Amino acid sequence: xxxxxxxxxxxxxxxxxxxxxxxxxxxxxxxxxxxxxxxxxxxxxxxxxxxxxxxxxxxxxxxxxxxxxxxxxxxxxxxxxxxxxxxxxxxxxxxxxxxxxxxxxxxxxxxxxxxxxxxxxxxxxxxxxxxxxxxxxxxxxxxxxxxxxxxxxxxxxxxxxxxxxxxxxxxxxxxxxxxxxxxxxxxxxxxxxxxxxxxxxxxxxxxxxxxxxxxxxxxxxxxxxxxxxxxxxxxxxxxxxxxxxxxxxxxxxxxxxxxxxxxxxxxxxxxxxxxxxxxxxxxxxxxxxxxxxxxxxxxxxxxxxxxxxxxxxxxxxxxxxxxxxxxxxxxxxxxxxxxxxxxxxxxxxxxxxxxxxxxxxxxxxxxxxxxxxxxxxxxxxxxxxxxxxxxxxxxxxxxxxxxxxxxxxxxxxxxxxxxxxxxxxxxxxxxxxxxxxxxxxxxxxxxxxxxxxxxxxxxxxxxxxxxxxxxxxxxxxxxxxxxxxxxxxxxxxxxxxxxxxxxxxxxxxxxxxxxxxxxxxxxxxxx
Amino acid sequence: xxxxxxxxxxxxxxxxxxxxxxxxxxxxxxxxxxxxxxxxxxxxxxxxxxxxxxxxxxxxxxxxxxxxxxxxxxxxxxxxxxxxxxxxxxxxxxxxxxxxxxxxxx
Numbered sequence: 001x002x003x004x005x006x007x008x009x010x011x012x013x014x015x016x017x018x019x020x021x022x023x024x025x026x027x028x029x030x031x032x033x034x035x036x037x038x039x040x041x042x043x044x045x046x047x048x049x050x051x052x053x054x055x056x057x058x059x060x061x062x063x064x065x066x067x068x069x070x071x072x073x074x075x076x077x078x079x080x081x082x083x084x085x086x087x088x089x090x091x092x093x094x095x096x097x098x099x100x101x102x103x104x105x106x107x108x109x110x111x112x113x114x115x116x117x118x119x120x121x122x123x124x125x126x127x128x129x130x131x132x133x134x135x136x137x138x139x140x141x142x143x144x145x146x147x148x149x150x151x152x153x154x155x156x157x158x159x160x161x162x163x164x165x166x167x168x169x170x171x172x173x174x175x176x177x178x179x180x181x182x183x184x185x186x187x188x189x190x191x192x193x194x195x196x197x198x199x200x201x202x203x204x205x206x207x208x209x210x211x212x213x214x215x216x217x218x219x220x221x222x223x224x225x226x227x228x229x230x231x232x233x234x235x236x237x238x239x240x241x242x243x244x245x246x247x248x249x250x251x252x253x254x255x256x257x258x259x260x261x262x263x264x265x266x267x268x269x270x271x272x273x274x275x276x277x278x279x280x281x282x283x284x285x286x287x288x289x290x291x292x293x294x295x296x297x298x299x300x301x302x303x304x305x306x307x308x309x310x311x312x313x314x315x316x317x318x319x320x321x322x323x324x325x326x327x328x329x330x331x332x333x334x335x336x337x338x339x340x341x342x343x344x345x346x347x348x349x350x351x352x353x354x355x356x357x358x359x360x361x362x363x364x365x366x367x368x369x370x371x372x373x374x375x376x377x378x379x380x381x382x383x384x385x386x387x388x389x390x391x392x393x394x395x396x397x398x399x400x401x402x403x404x405x406x407x408x409x410x411x412x413x414x415x416x417x418x419x420x421x422x423x424x425x426x427x428x429x430x431x432x433x434x435x436x437x438x439x440x441x442x443x444x445x446x447x448x449x450x451x452x453x454x455x456x457x458x459x460x461x462x463x464x465x466x467x468x469x470x471x472x473x474x475x476x477x478x479x480x481x482x483x484x485x486x487x488x489x490x491x492x493x494x495x496x497x498x499x500x501x502x503x504x505x506x507x508x509x510x511x512x513x514x515x516x517x518x519x520x521x522x523x524x525x526x527x
Numbered sequence: 528x529x530x531x532x533x534x535x536x537x538x539x540x541x542x543x544x545x546x547x548x549x550x551x552x553x554x555x556x557x558x559x560x561x562x563x564x565x566x567x568x569x570x571x572x573x574x575x576x577x578x579x580x581x582x583x584x585x586x587x588x589x590x591x592x593x594x595x596x597x598x599x600x601x602x603x604x605x606x607x608x609x610x611x612x613x614x615x616x617x618x619x620x621x622x623x624x625x626x627x628x629x630x631x632x633x
Contacts, residue, residue: 043530044530346563400567422557450536463569
């Protein structure tokens with residue numbers, strides 16, 4: 001390469017650099033056909049006529065991207081160091097708060113890593129340079145999120161149970177098969193379906209219900225590191241949201257024949273994602289010692305107002321209607337969290353987290369957040385379970401539950417419109433009987449039964465002897481559990497440690513000779 | 528029908544043959560919300576109905592202190608009402624792998 005030393009090279013503008021980095025590195029294949037080079041972009045039936053119409057709204061270049069991310073990382077790691085050095089683990093609202101983070105680490109962080117892998121695949125397999133580059137950037141983001149989430153929570157792992165084995169738990173633990181199978185379903189779909197499943201449904205439609213509650217929970221409960229991580233990821237997430245929206249609009253604008261295909265995916269992936277949020281509903285309403293907002297409020301704000309009233313009127317222009325299942329989800333907002341926490345209470349001997357009867361104060365908050373449901377349908381259950389616990393019979397379900405073949409959640413959901421009747425649906429396929437939690441999971445199965453017959457359902461696998469052995473202790477050992485990871489929260493290892501640590505702090509700070517253990521125990525229960 | 532790049536034909540991961548002479552049977556209570564969800568049992572196809580109920584179903588049901596065994600029970604198999612023959616096997620009673628049985632009353 002030769003340059004003219006007398007003439008200074010003119011620096012490219014941001015937009016020119018973006019264009020040089022994306023559009024200019026594309027080429028037309030000469031010795032293979034386009035179909036041979038990109039063999040995965042036609043079989044789903046999606047028609048793309050002009051890949052150059054993909055418009056990346058960010059026009060971020062790689063050098064700017066890394067500089068910006070490095071700045072954010074620096075800030076995050078400074079907070080992590082400060083928190084660790086200042087014994088920040090003692091300043092949480094309550095150790096029970098970390099149950100929410102155990103769900104996050106086991107259920108969400110591994111999905112970030114899977115997203116990293118699959119966006120990398122999209123970055124290879126899309127025909128157009130625009131979506132390839134967008135997928136490449138998102139892939140790097142997802143890897144950064146997985147790493148920073150692990151680093152953020154690793155400090156707690158030194159002091160608290162349930163986090164030490166999160167990657168293995170993600171692959172093995174019964175309830176973590178819900179988020180895992182959700183993502184596996186997307187990974188094993190075609191590239192366009194993945195874009196609607198994860199790019200649109202997960203990152204746009206449901207992101208404020210899936211991601212934001214963990215971060216606001218952290219901010220209300222003294223978890224400065226996770227809150228800082230949340231801020232660090234927020235600008236990436238808003239970029240992902242914009243890309244998700246760009247993805248669906250691009251597909252819809254390219255060919256009218258794409259519309260019914262995309263609609264089917266919107267229906268399916270709304271419901272798949274919504275069923276994953278069941279666990280978030282429980283976390284928001286029952287696991288935060290200092291609650292932020294109820295699931296019902298969260299659903300109304302982030303889904304009904306922002307999506308149903310904001311997004312879908314725009315999509316109607318393309319012929320897309322709100323997903324099937326929306327009406328049921330709206331009805332369920334009053335009931336979801338109560339049903340799910342009740343299930344975790346009964347199965348917490350097998351979960352990597354602890355549960356307890358909600359305190360009186362917490363129940364009062366639930367009653368005010370759910371004036372039409374809590375006192376009528378759910379308080380009587382807690383009263384009965386509390387009475388049993390007081391009589392020395394802390395209830396654990398003595399058996400294994402039935403799981404939905406599609407969402408893999410235990411069959412805890414009720415009939416749409418009737419909170420007093422559990423829902424049961426079923427289908428036959430090639431002479432085999434399959435069970436579902438709802439009409440919408442049944443519809444998803446009936447559309448692609450060949451796919452869902454392969455579901456690795458934890459309960460069925462336990463009964464096949466594929467999970468460490470025939471007894472519950474065998475299975476828990478196979479999950480990699482250690483003492484204190486599961487069961488009743490009160491009297492648990494973390495609860496006892498918390499009392500001990502705070503007694504020491506009170507003792508040394510106050511200079512008192514004796515420690516009021518009862519007072520510390522009250523503090524340990526939280527509000 | 529699934530859209531795929533090639534032949535797409537994979538066996539069910541929960542198919543009956545993997546369980547040998549056993550089947551999975553689900554049981555739930557239709558009139559109570561005490562149990563968070565229906566249960567799954569692994570039982571021999573040849574097990575007598577009465578042994579299935581006494582040996583597997585009742586230990587779970589009676590873990591609810593309000594469960595009243597003295598009341599007359601009735602059953603439903605999948606969608607239809609069901610009067611099992613107590614001395615016949617699960618198979619002879621027409622119960623298939625992964626069928627769901629509802630317990631009514633109690």
